[in-house]
Amino acid sequence: xxxxxxxxxxxxxxxxxxxxxxxxxxxxxxxxxxxxxxxxxxxxxxxxxxxxxxxxxxxxxxxxxxxxxxxxxxxxxxxxxxxxxxxxxxxxxxxxxxxxxxxxxxxxxxxxxxxxxxxxxxxxxxxxxxxxxxxxxxxxxxxxxxxxxxxxxxxxxxxxxxxxxxxxxxxxxxxxxxxxxxxxxxxxxxxxxxxxxxxxxxxxxxxxxxxxxxxxxxxxxxxxxxxxxxxxxxxxxxxxxxxxxxxxxxxxxxxxxxxxxxxxxxxxxxxxxxxxxxxxxxxxxxxxxxxxxxxxxxxxxxxxxxxxxxxxxxxxxxxxxxxxxxxxxxxxxxxxxxxxxxxxxxxxxxxxxxxxxxxxxxxxxxxxxxxxxxxxxxxxxxxxxxxxxxxxxxxxxxxxxxxxxxxxxxxxxxxxxxxxxxxxxxxxxxxxxxxxxxxxxxxxxxxxxxxxxxxxxxxxxxxxxxxxxxxxxxxxxxxxxx
Amino acid sequence: xxxxxxxxxxxxxxxxxxxxxxxxxxxxxxxxxxxxxxxxxxxxxxxxxxxxxxxxxxxxxxxxxxxxxxxxxxxxxxxxxxxxxxxxxxxxxxxxxxxxxxxxxxxxxxxxxxxxxxxxxxxxxxxxxxxxxxxxxxxxxxxxxxxxxxxxxxxxxxxxxxxxxxxxxxxxxxxxxxxxxxxxxxxxxxxxxxxxxxxxxxxxxxxxxxxxxxxxxxxxxxxxxxxxxxxxxxxxxxxxxxxxxxxxxxxxxxxxxxxxxxxxxxxxxxxxxxxxxxxxxxxxxxxxxxxxxxxxxxxxxxxxxxxxxxxxxxxxxxx
Ligand SMILES: Cc1cc2nc3c(=O)[nH]c(=O)nc-3n(C[C@H](O)[C@H](O)[C@H](O)COP(=O)(O)OP(=O)(O)OC[C@H]3O[C@@H](n4cnc5c(N)ncnc54)[C@H](O)[C@@H]3O)c2cc1C
Numbered sequence: 001x002x003x004x005x006x007x008x009x010x011x012x013x014x015x016x017x018x019x020x021x022x023x024x025x026x027x028x029x030x031x032x033x034x035x036x037x038x039x040x041x042x043x044x045x046x047x048x049x050x051x052x053x054x055x056x057x058x059x060x061x062x063x064x065x066x067x068x069x070x071x072x073x074x075x076x077x078x079x080x081x082x083x084x085x086x087x088x089x090x091x092x093x094x095x096x097x098x099x100x101x102x103x104x105x106x107x108x109x110x111x112x113x114x115x116x117x118x119x120x121x122x123x124x125x126x127x128x129x130x131x132x133x134x135x136x137x138x139x140x141x142x143x144x145x146x147x148x149x150x151x152x153x154x155x156x157x158x159x160x161x162x163x164x165x166x167x168x169x170x171x172x173x174x175x176x177x178x179x180x181x182x183x184x185x186x187x188x189x190x191x192x193x194x195x196x197x198x199x200x201x202x203x204x205x206x207x208x209x210x211x212x213x214x215x216x217x218x219x220x221x222x223x224x225x226x227x228x229x230x231x232x233x234x235x236x237x238x239x240x241x242x243x244x245x246x247x248x249x250x251x252x253x254x255x256x257x258x259x260x261x262x263x264x265x266x267x268x269x270x271x272x273x274x275x276x277x278x279x280x281x282x283x284x285x286x287x288x289x290x291x292x293x294x295x296x297x298x299x300x301x302x303x304x305x306x307x308x309x310x311x312x313x314x315x316x317x318x319x320x321x322x323x324x325x326x327x328x329x330x331x332x333x334x335x336x337x338x339x340x341x342x343x344x345x346x347x348x349x350x351x352x353x354x355x356x357x358x359x360x361x362x363x364x365x366x367x368x369x370x371x372x373x374x375x376x377x378x379x380x381x382x383x384x385x386x387x388x389x390x391x392x393x394x395x396x397x398x399x400x401x402x403x404x405x406x407x408x409x410x411x412x413x414x415x416x417x418x419x420x421x422x423x424x425x426x427x428x429x430x431x432x433x434x435x436x437x438x439x440x441x442x443x444x445x446x447x448x449x450x451x452x453x454x455x456x457x458x459x460x461x462x463x464x465x466x467x468x469x470x471x472x473x474x475x476x477x478x479x480x481x482x
Numbered sequence: 483x484x485x486x487x488x489x490x491x492x493x494x495x496x497x498x499x500x501x502x503x504x505x506x507x508x509x510x511x512x513x514x515x516x517x518x519x520x521x522x523x524x525x526x527x528x529x530x531x532x533x534x535x536x537x538x539x540x541x542x543x544x545x546x547x548x549x550x551x552x553x554x555x556x557x558x559x560x561x562x563x564x565x566x567x568x569x570x571x572x573x574x575x576x577x578x579x580x581x582x583x584x585x586x587x588x589x590x591x592x593x594x595x596x597x598x599x600x601x602x603x604x605x606x607x608x609x610x611x612x613x614x615x616x617x618x619x620x621x622x623x624x625x626x627x628x629x630x631x632x633x634x635x636x637x638x639x640x641x642x643x644x645x646x647x648x649x650x651x652x653x654x655x656x657x658x659x660x661x662x663x664x665x666x667x668x669x670x671x672x673x674x675x676x677x678x679x680x681x682x683x684x685x686x687x688x689x690x691x692x693x694x695x696x697x698x699x700x701x702x703x704x705x706x707x708x709x710x711x712x713x714x715x716x717x718x719x720x721x722x723x724x725x726x727x728x729x730x731x732x733x734x735x736x737x738x739x740x741x742x743x744x745x746x747x748x749x750x751x752x753x754x755x756x757x758x759x760x761x762x763x764x765x766x767x768x769x770x771x772x773x774x775x776x777x778x779x780x781x782x783x784x785x786x787x788x789x790x791x792x793x794x795x796x797x798x799x800x801x
Contacts, residue, residue, distance in 0.1 A: 159606070164606065176782075180782060184779070184780070187777055190777055192738065192740075192741075192763055193776055194776050194777045194779065195619075195776035195777065196620070196779050197617070197618070197620045197779060197787070197800070197801070198616065198618040199779050199783060201582055201614075201615025202613070202615055202616035204615075205611065206612075222665070222667065224667075225667075245524060248526060249524040291700050292703075293699050294700030294703065297699055350606050351604065352604055353525050354522065379606070382606040383525075383606070418602070419604050419607040421607070421609045422606040422608060423606065426608075426610075433609075434610065437602075437609055438599070438609075441596040441598050442598045446613065448790040448791055449790075451790055452786040453783065
């Protein structure tokens with residue numbers, strides 16, 4: 001419930017006294033920056049935004065909100081693609097952007113302690129000279145925060161081999177919505193193992209609904225000795241998709257296995273000028289890494305598999321620079337979509353990897369059925385699709401068709417025994433699909449877990465679970481994301 | 483009380499009598515739940531009932547050249563349910579992680595009798611909260627695990643175990659550190675004082691154990707690089723049996739420290755036998771005066787978890 005004038009005028013000075021005047025944002029025009037995340041079709045400004053500088057300030061802000069029964073909404077960099085930081089019903093956004101330091105790096109024990117607002121890529125940048133890295137590498141890694149990654153259990157191209165955020169977070173400090181600070185999992189300076197339930201694991205992927213994460217203890221891994229990046233160039237998506245399932249079925253787990261289809265290749269080529277063949281049906285980016293000596297036989301095996309699937313060519317990146325450019329093209333592919341269409345909507349459902357060829361066919365049929373263009377750029381090795389449904393928001397009929405196409409695709413993921421989200425989370429965007437993937441009992445158990453952390457359900461409310469407070473209009477529009 | 487279930491109804495009636503008598507269900511046996519429900523080699527995933535032993539599961543997976551990449555002791559007795567609920571692990575956890583890294587889905591029955599699923603059968607999935615991991619290490623306190631889905635690994639083409647005797651704690655720490663900081667990618671990094679196989683009677687010599695797995699080409703290359711750091715000999719994992727069998731009636735103590743503190747800790751153990759996961763900081767030993775307590779979860783959360791998931795207290799105590 002948005003605050004009344006009196007409540008509001010009271011609140012601001014108190015927030016200011018905790019975090020300092022400049023760190024409280026409450027003017028309507030300034031709040032506009034915070035009215036949505038990278039899912040831009042729904043907008044709702046919070047009542048205020050505070051930017052605390054340390055854990056005790058977070059605690060003080062939370063206690064103030066607790067006493068006034070206000071919703072609190074944790075926010076990192078706002079790159080969520082599911083409306084995770086939308087202030088659906090007002091409340092105070094707690095932004096972690098000032099808490100962005102790397103506090104300690106311990107190479108001997110392969111750990112780094114960071115504040116939750118630390119930008120993902122800064123961790124690897126800080127440790128790579130010693131030959132280490134932080135493995136989860138979402139395409140948004142230059143912008144998104146570790147706290148946001150923890151809340152969404154982020155993945156990225158290299159999580160195929162190395163695992164997602166939950167496999168690389170040892171522990172975390174969390175301020176619970178009642179103001180109490182707890183440490184979950186491995187403590188800084190403590191042993192890796194702790195007794196009992198894996199509460200750290202339970203809290204990762206909780207979409208900001210359990211509390212505010214303030215510090216995170218990350219696992220560092222040794223950077224692989226060498227890597228080999230290949231481009232498999234195929235005549236059709238079909239062939240590329242079968243090559244993906246053949247690679248996995250052969251028991252090869254590359255470090256990354258990504259697919260781009262023709263429309264994406266063309267957009268990316270225009271934007272970043274790599275030299276992709278514009279007439280190729282699909283390109284696979286296949287990266288192997290590990291011990292130098294082990295790579296050559298696997299490279300041969302992968303080349304054979306690709307050729308068996310009629311690959312026109314398998315190119316191997318000749319230099320570090322070429323590899324970097326390939327990854328730039330892949331990681332910034334979403335950014336190139338502006339050249340194709342004024343708007344797009346992306347889904348990130350998952351199917352068993354052997355169903356990728358069928359899923360790609362289904363997406364093609366769906367595009368034809370609704371007379372839409374749907375390019376694909378995705379984590380093929382994980383079965384994690386990212387169809388980008390293009391539309392023009394000025395064409396209302398097209399908007400409707402785009403939404404319906406998105407629904408059909410998510411429905412198919414469920415039918416194939418998959419999941420509605422592999423990394424972007426449910427947020428407000430996919431709320432209505434939860435009851436298609438899960439039974440009422442499953443959802444009830446999740447609610448129990450949530451209440452363990454947040455008995456009043458004040459932390460990031462109106463997310464993940466279907467709730468009665470939402471209006472029809474909201475339901476209609478919410479499939480569209482930036 | 484002990485729960486033995488051949489059918490889901492047996493669990494329901496056990497819950498019923500626990501509610502009536504106020505006795506907690508402290509041990510769980512699921513002889514009726516031992517089926518492999520699905521195995522998709524082409525996806526490297528499988529779903530299995532919780533009463534199957536780990537060994538039986540591994541045998542089935544191996545027919546397709548795959549395995550669940552965990553290696554806790556006594557797999558012939560350890561059920562899948564216990565593997566998760568007790569969160570047990572073995573020496574290869576350094577390279578392969580513990581069961582939490584491989585678990586992708588779960589079906590369980592909660593204290594109120596509801597049957598729930600969490601996660602799924604795909605390798606990447608963020609839909610819904612992670613109740614699977616909540617159950618890892620839960621020791622039967624939150625519900626009874628009925629089924630679990632895992633991501634699998636291909637069985638490595640080759641595996642190589644290498645051992646090297648060290649003369650002093652300084653040399654041990656230097657060598658461990660050098661291995662940790664090198665380009666090597668060991669799957670196993672242990673330290674023990676059980677001597678070598680030939681010396682089996684004479685304890686006291688410290689041995690660093692390093693294991694590699696992968697293609698033959700890879701393990702050979704890593705072996706050579708390791709020998710360039712320090713001369714090692716090809717050996718076996720026999721020390722694990724020798725530790726398990728000595729003092730057979732005493733359950734070993736387990737202490738956890740940071741990896742950098744392993745050597746110092748082991749030195750304090752004196753002549754007590756130990757096997758340490760040097761890369762993870764877990765030390766199994768027989769000195770009860772050194773029984774280290776693990777850090778505990780925040781009590782406030784444990785209390786609330788228990789009161790929401792098992793308000794009548796019919797399941798085991800939570801930790
Ligand atoms: C171009 C682009 C590419 C992307 N590529 C990927 C990708 O490859 N893989 C992937 O997984 N995602 C991807 N994303 C999605 C997004 O970047 C991730 O979800 C990321 O983890 C969000 O981080 P953030 O700091 O921006 O969090 P925000 O967007 O600010 O918040 C996301 C969620 O986390 C919660 N949250 C944030 N900080 C905290 C905290 N400190 N404590 C508790 N909760 C918190 C919020 O409440 C919200 O629910 C992409 C997004 C874009 C725009």
